[in-house]
Amino acid sequence: MSVIILYGMDISSPVRACLLTLKALGLKFEFKHVNVLAGEQLTGELIKHNPQHTVPTLNDNGFWLWDSHAICAYLVDKYAKNDALYPRDLALRARVHQRLFFDASVLYMALRSISQAMFRHNISIVPREKTQGIIEGYVLIESFLEKSTYLVDDRLTIADFCCVATVSSFAGIVDLDAKKYPKLSAWMERMKKLPYYEEANGRGCKKYVDILKSRLTAIVS
Ligand SMILES: N[C@@H](CCC(=O)N[C@@H](CS)C(=O)NCC(=O)O)C(=O)O
Structure with a gap:
């Protein structure tokens, strides 16, 4: 089964940019809460895959990506029915x-x-x-x-x-x-x-x- 996981916390503005994109595309995803204020980004799976230890970080079926701008562009290119949100022109x-x-x-x-x-x-x-x-x-x-x-x-x-x-x-x-x-x-x-x-x-x-x-x-x- 296909699983998209977004790591983050909703007070973070770059995380919210990704949430807007995921919702606009109507994608199902799992949100893994990472309390950055408590340093949780420096532990567990996230730091293993993202040495920059920032949220948002995306895990799309084993493909890991971070930086909100890169994530939003990737999600539209991969999953959108058309290119309206990220034009190919x-x-x-x-x-x-x-x-x-x-x-x-x-x-x-x-x-x-x-x-x-x-x-x-x-x-x-x-x-x-x-x-x-x-x-x-x-x-x-x-x-x-x-x-x-x-x-x-x-x-x-x-x-x-x-x-x-x-x-x-x-x-x-x-x-x-x-x-x-x-x-x-x-x-x-x-x-x-x-x-x-x-x-x-x-x-x-x-x-x-x-x-x-x-x-x-x-x-x-
Ligand atoms: N340019 C990055 C910025 C990401 C970023 O700095 N996120 C902050 C939270 S808003 C963070 O993860 N800080 C924790 C850390 O750097 O360890 C993006 O757009 O995703």
Whole structure:
């Protein structure tokens, strides 16, 4: 019997990107909870197969893969009935990649630079310059959505899944101002209407945002 296993915890934004993809594809999968806050990623099966010990990690019938962007792309290529979520057209795919790499290298890193200090070193005061990374993320996504309803034209792709999982988590540090970022806010509302959004991203994101807010004591210049 075919078994897809996703290792992770739902407060993790890259894990939620994979949950959005799995749900959008209607795939059956097993979710193995790994409590990263307790260091569980450094033990058991996960560390044997993923020396980088990150979640999400996928085990698709013995094929192991990590990094949310790689996992989402793989799942669509392997299991989707069509290429809508990850177009095969060269130029479209290149633009999806640009957004995915933007998420990995800009958005996620802005969040990580703050959350790692909080989770690993119990630091509750955030330097203002670090929150600038989040604000720049908001500004850039607003500009990407200037002429389109999704991040690549008017088509929903895995780029939206990866970016929304990260951007929705930003609210733990800097609330999204709908007046300043109307296109971004409309996109978030559009994403929230997806029938699987709440289960795949909404719930875990709320938990994560609540944790960040409870730990944050001040933003200082
Ligand atoms: N670029 C990776 C980031 C994965 C990542 O850093 N995940 C964090 C949780 S959000 C993690 O596993 N941290 C535990 C560790 O690095 O040991 C992805 O998109 O999957």
